[in-house]
């Protein structure tokens with residue numbers, strides 16, 4: 259069968275899509291980028307915001323309209339939270355079963371396996387699709403109940419993948435040419451809570467039992483990290499970059515969000531990281547306009563963001579999610595105020611990014627070259643440094659650099675401000 263897979267939302271959804279791609283290929287099915295010519299369409303939906311739900315519905319409708327004869331399978335948070343909305347869908351796979359999606363779909367939709375057509379293990383669709391960093395699902399679910407969060411409702415309790423399975427997947431990807439993996443989950447700090455292990459132990463095991471040159475951590479909630487966590491970064495294969503969602507800089511808002519980390523705890527965590535590695539990169543999520551957010555609370559957030567000096571900000575406007583406590587809270591902030599605050603934060607974020615880029619000029623760092631950034635004239639290749647700086651590397655025309663780790667010198671800020679110009683050493 260020709261199978262079209264599409265995902266919305268988080269890196270975890272991406273990681274699941276990668277696993278399904280390999281699963282279907284191993285059964286001899288062919289992947290297609292073309293929705294209209296597929297025999298089977300699989301959608302991994304998202305419900306993190308009202309906008310994400312709207313996009314999930316739109317994607318499902320488009321699949322039904324553009325390819326009515328194809329079988330349609332929908333999984334993910336939107337389908338798990340709102341399975342009633344299933345008209346025209348052949349099969350809904352709930353989040354709790356999505357790790358067995360390939361088997362469930364094969365059985366329930368009677369897919370005919372053709373092992374003789376199967377791709378070799380390690381033959382990597384990721385690189386074939388121009389992607390160099392592989393997202394690896396290490397756990398699912400979360401025991402916490404932040405009052406704005408619908409993910410914890412859609413994905414259920416914490417479940418960790420056995421370390422041996424994760425090691426095997428990383429080694430298979432590395433054999434297939436992948437040089438960087440990103441460990442992802444819903445609450446990866448909770449890894450091992452259901453099996454007497456921990457994220458610390460998992461990372462140690464990955465460093466011992468794999469040779470892959472670059473391991474990056476996906477989003478990590480700023481708690482549940484052991485004291486000695488930072489010592490792991492002495493191994494330079496573990497990228498000195500953490501995405502630590504702060505959400506708000508005001509303790510009164512953090513309390514209404516039921517976050518397990520105060521503004522002081524957060525600052526101390528970042529200081530610990532920077533003591534370990536001066537060039538440690540910290541990025542974050544900030545939620546704008548949480549119910550009841552006063553001007554004073556907002557100013558506290560701006561002040562803390564500036565004080566910490568994040569390298570990059572992901573800015574989200576709060577949107578009430580059905581079933582969450584925050585949706586019932588008084589003092590919902592109006593869109594105009596949310597917009598104004600988001601714009602102010604975006605401007606601050608750009609400023610801080612520039613300061614951080616400036617501080618790294620002159621450094622000589624290894625970059626995983628991902629793709630060619632231009633077609634005309636001297637070649638310009640895009641990629642990331644270990645501390646997650648986006649760079650454009652100038653290289654002689656005709657040199658093939660895709661998916662290589664090369665040493666570069668960071669020379670100058672780009673005019674656009676979104677990357678640094680670097681020279682191949």
Ligand code: SF4
Nearest residue numbers: 400402403404407410
């Ligand atoms: S810790 Fe993260 S995933 Fe868990 S409830 Fe809070 S925001 Fe949601």
